[in-house]
Amino acid sequence: MTRLTLTARQPFNFLSVVNSHGWGQLAPFRFDPETETLSYVYRFANGRVDELRLNAAPSGVEVGVKGRHSKAELGELRQAVTWMAGLDQDFGPFYAACRGEPKLARARTLARGRLLRCPTLFEDALKTLFTTNTLWAGTKNMSAKLTAAYGTPLEADPAQRAFPTPAQIAASSPAAIQETVRAGYRAPAVHQLAVRVASGELDLEAFKTSSLPTPKLRKELMKLNGFGPYAAANLLMLLGRHDFIPIDSLALSAVSVEWYRGRPVTAKHVERRFRKWGEHRGLAFWFWDWQADQ
């Protein structure tokens, strides 16, 4: 077993990352609450597949992976986990903005702000697509079925698979994806995204380091088939851009209970309530202590 200890910018809380949103429940992630271990079946750039085991370390994250690995593989692993757990993200300006707001009083003490991410934006994009117009059980199902149908198996335990690459999905067809993944009308969008990325026509990963202003980046994301305002805002949050709020039905309901005595509200009401948080809008919304949660 190889063990790496990666240091995070402080404050950092491993469980806050794991529990930041539901990604830890989506294949090929798996979380064991007893040991507080987050597992992920990772596919290296050279095609090798291994299971990563992530645990809290005093100053960041400890990564365990079976077998011997080359220097290049370990370097790739460091880079991947740093991205996934947002180890180098700085939330100082957000915490400063939270001062004086009781509804965000716990943000700094719990080191909230980081959102668990997948190694590739392609995987985050497909999972975001799987959250649209369905219940959470459906999102989990579609992620699990896509991984099981197209991902490369782990040699030691073939029941476990890595998330499929764009090429693996592109080699299939929308009809096959609809049938095996039960993705419904989303299947053509899933296949089209995979084909565009696999062919090199679309460099999704470049969005991670894009210098485009957030509104322009949002426009680019909304050009993708199946990505409307909610999905684009969700991906922007994962990219560390927090200017837009992913407004779904739960968001409308939470804002309705919080400020409008349960009366129906629209996206404009949500935006109005969080306008003052500027570039931290998404974070303020995401980590707000909602009445509806109590």
Place this chain on the structure above:
DNA sequence: GGTAGACCTGGACGC
């Protein structure tokens, strides 16, 4: 710019 309806799946419910 706003609204209505179609797109799919799976869970809940009634019979």
Place this chain on the structure above:
DNA sequence: GCGTCCAGGTCTACC
């Protein structure tokens, strides 16, 4: 076991 209803964002057509 079967049929019906409902929740969930995006897209398109229409006003």
